[in-house]
Structures are given as C-alpha cells and as structure tokens.
Amino acid sequence: MTELDDALALALAVAADAAAALRGARAADIRTKTDPTDLVTEWDTRIEDQIRAALARATPDVPMVGEEAGGDVGAVRRWVVDPIDGTVNFAHGLPLWTVAIALEHGDDVEVGVVTAPALGWTFAARRGGGARVRRPDGEQPLVVSAVADLGRALLATGFPYDRATSPDNNFAEWEHFQRRAGACRRLGSASLDLCLVAAGSFDGYWERKLRPWDVAAGALIVAEAGGRVTDTLGAEFRSRSGEVVASNGAIHDAIVAELAVVAARRDHPESR
DSSP: OOHHHHHHHHHHHHHHHHHHHHTTOOOOOEEEOSSTTOEEEHHHHHHHHHHHHHHHHHOTTSOEEETTTBOOTTOSEEEEEEEEETHHHHHTTOSOOEEEEEEEETTEEEEEEEEETTTTEEEEEETTSOEEEEETTEEEEOOOOOOOOGGGOEEEEOOOTTTTTOSOSSHHHHHHHHHHSSEEEOOSOHHHHHHHHHTTSOSEEEEOSOOHHHHHHHHHHHHHTTOEEEOTTSOBOOGGGSOEEEEOSTTHHHHHHHHHHHHHHHHOGGGO
C-alpha cells in the first residue's frame, strides 16, 4: 500500500466512527454564528473534536483545519474537515448532510472522503486511484454522466448565508440556469452536491462563497470519477478560492460561459 492508500484508509475509518456517533442523532442545542441562517449545533463541535483527536493520534505531524475550531491554514500538508456539512438540514431532521474529510498538500487534494450517515452512503477517492461509493447494497466505482447538452442537464448549486443582504447571492445565476439548463436543484450540502456529480446523478454544480472544508473532499471525488473541476472562470481549482464549478466535463465549458454571461449583465446592466 502507498502512503495515500494508508491516508485514505485512515480517513474512511475516522469518517465511519463519526457516522456511527451521528446516526440517529438529534440536535438539541441549535445556535447561530455571525449570520442568523448560519447554524451550529452541539454535534458540529462534538464530532469535530472527535475527528481532530483521532487524526492527531494517527498523524501527529499533520495539522487539521476544521469548520468550527479552525487550525493551521498555512500548513503545507493538512487535514481539512467539515464535521457536518449541511447543518441546517441536520438541525431540521432532513437527511441531506455529510461528514467531509480531505487531506491536502499545498493546493492539491490527495484524499477525500464524504459520508452521508442518514443515507448510508460513503464516497471516497485518493489522487490517481479513482473514486468509489459504498451504499447499503454494495460498493462500486463512481463515473460521471455522459450528458453533453446543457439544455438536458440537471444542475445543482447553493446560496450563501448572507444572501438576504449581499447582492452577490447567486440569485441571478439560479434564474439564468433555470432557463438554460434542463433543471436545477438546491440540496444544502456542497460536499453531497459534488459527490452526486461524481455519481452521475447531477451533471454539473456551481457555487461561490465556499470554504475549503465544503469542497476539498468532494472536488477530488469528482475529478477521480472522470469529471472536471475548476473555479467559476474555468481556471484551476483551489479549495481556498471559495468557488467551484464541477461537471461531467462534457458541459463544463457551457456552464462557465453562462456564468460569464450573468457576470457581464451584472457589471454592465445597460447591455441587458
């Protein structure tokens, strides 16, 4: 086994322990962060502490950056963790939430694991090793869809927590793609959206105002499933950029081009 195989096995084991602790959990202490729509529960902090302790025991020389407690974001090699991606869903009893664990080296994601405990799904990839999903009925490789026409594509996206006050709220893009694409969905978990692109359920996904723990693991899973991942301008993906376009590859340039159309209208409203 290679070093990355070992890291993937560790991430899978730690994610499985987190999933076991969360299975059947119900939030009792629901608080807000800086924005009223940005929720945190006692389980977010409890699971992040559990994951941090497990990773520290196994890889004491690799720091962890987590959504709740932060960490050494400048470390060359680091674990990037979202203990519950989709906290609003979790707090409301909606099963569309995940635990996401990634290992990054510089700007490269080396390992990604996303588990959805309430659904019984675990997605995993290591750089150069392909991507797989484990469901209750078995395990299989992940392969992106073959849809090549944006007008037939099913897309996913999300909206920022400051959507009520910021003009950069993705509303114009959402409306635009509702007219251009086959259909659009919003699930409320970026890592799950990405994994469903990898699985071929979604054909593409875009979003801005994200954090590394939202997208690092899922972005690698898409790439290893044969998809394409960039920023919203089509440039190389970086988890710290805060934005992502992920697709099956066939419609990627079309998504990026349509985002540019919306941006041009926003910058030059007189040209509408």
